[in-house]
Amino acid sequence: MIIKSAEFVISNSKIEGCPKPLIPEYAFIGRSNVGKSSLINRLTQRMKLAKTSSRPGKTQLVNHFIINKEWYLVDLPGYGYAKASKEQRKEFHQLISDYIAGRYNLMNLFVLVDIRLEPQKADKEFLTWLGENAVPFVIVFTKCDKLTTNQIQSNLAAYKRYLAEEWETLPELFLSSAETGFGSEEILGFIEKTNGLFQKP
Ligand code: GTP
Ligand code: MG
DSSP, X not given: OOOOOEEEEEEESSGGGSOOSOSOEEEEEEBTTSSHHHHHHHHHTOTTSSOOOSSSOOXXXXXXXXXXXXXXXXXXXXXXXXXXXXXXXXXXXXXXXHHHHHOTTEEEEEEEEETTSOOOHHHHHHHHHHHHTTOOEEEEEEOGGGSOHHHXXXXXXXXXXXXXXXXXXXXXXXXXXTTTOTTHHHHHHHHHHHHTTOOOO
């Protein structure tokens, strides 16, 4: 897919203010610092579109971007942030539950996972919750530029073994790097294909 335009639309702390769900939407979610905002910038080739930071907890709101005037990309706050208070965790969970329940147009959730790490508790819990709530998702492994091809294959195989313990059918898996752009075409191709399935309300 060719990105002709990518614009910031609005940030919200509650889902009521989100744009009307009239076009397909894709949201990026994952642990704090996994690279959600960076990957959005890479996919859209607008390096300053979503705010990134080396410190976890940068994205705090639901941020809508409109791409090619045809579909929304959504940058969500991260979970599993070690310093988050119990109250913040509760708020996050409420926001994400409301968001997922409230977006008729949400075609798919991209769950981002750091390729360097073995399955993390926060990711496992979140994936289980998605399964229980029948939310369609794929997994995108981030920061592949930090490993060799062999390490990537070995970590991917280990992650697949973990998933196979939990799921009868594996979700679609993507490899990516916001640093090099590796994997961008596959992700955009997936979005293009899925856009075709959207039914106007
Ligand atoms: P929160 O908004 O805090 O939840 O974080 P986030 O998931 O949006 O992460 P963000 O995109 O801000 O990136 C966090 C850090 O990881 C930044 O220092 C990025 O430069 C770095 N980073 C993100 N993606 C990649 C990648 O693919 N490769 C490398 N080497 N670094 C990356
Ligand atoms: Mg972010």
